[in-house]
Amino acid sequence: MTVPLGGVPLADHASVYAALAQAGFTDLWSAEVNGTDAFTPLALAAAWQPRLRLGTAIATVYTRGPGLLAMSAAALAEAAPGRFALGIGASSPVLVRDWNATRFTEPYRRTRDMLRFLRAALRGDTVDEVYDTFTVRRFRLERTPAVPPPILLAALRPRMLRLASAEADGTILNWLAAADVPRVLAEVGHRRPGFEVAARVFVCPTEDAAHARALGRRLITNYLTVPAYAEFHRWLGREPVLDPMWRAWAAGDRSGAAAAVPDELVDALVLHGAPDVCRAGVRRYVAAGVDTPVIALLPTPEIAAGGAAALATVIAQLGPGTRN
16 A cells, blocks of 8 residues: 555554554555655554555655665664665656756666665665766765665666666556556566566545546646656557647646546546455456555545545455455
8 A cells, every 4th residue: 555645644644554454455655746755654654563564666866865865765674674675766857856956867877876876885885986977985874774675666668667677676667557567567578586566556446436537637637747657658659548638738728638538548547446346456457467566545535524434444445355
């Protein structure tokens, strides 16, 4: 499950994490956009739920310096030894440049350089290196984790996917349909033992299709107009479907852009329906080659009306099974 859950204060997530564990969820993965940072929700989970696996999806390679990102990862790996995975990626110009006043340049090389730096730093090396996009002088972690975390790389198109396959411990996919997974994984090629494929899967567990599709359209117009995601979907062959949305967005017509997104695309990218229908949709990602489907739970009228009790019910219904 993607955490924290919207509408629930972070201080109240102890009961949320307990419900997720009881429902059979194995992993908690954090996102980092403009809500919480990637590490704080997982630090709380490390203390509150000592059996759940934790992961960042993702911590961006721009908004923390190399040393600070290594320190954050090492601290969480120490707090949750053997059950933390560090997911990193380039993110987007909006988050990096517009919101964090940092230049968004050479995303492939910056991600590659950070991956190589983190690999060395987290195994306890003294790093004294001139990389293509930054230089680190004699950095060594004071507290090296006993179990260095695996590093997963957020990737969309062939070059980044091949970098993940060659140098990372896995890859993190986002904003794709289950039917897209084989095309993407073809670029990964032969998967080494232990190489993990995680994918965020958007789930809106309601039978109110109008609500789910309206929410899906807003999300699609907000995300798939970001250059990296637009190019990803062009590569997937969706230019004829998405071109009307892109043209309306470029003209400043936000409502027109949303209206141009067809139901069929929303239904492919955002699972909705009764919880058992959504669970079946998640299983299609697994059948297509995803090892770790990470649900991103979207708001529903039922959760809004029923509050914490309704949320707990949905968690139980979506979960893979009660744990002993």
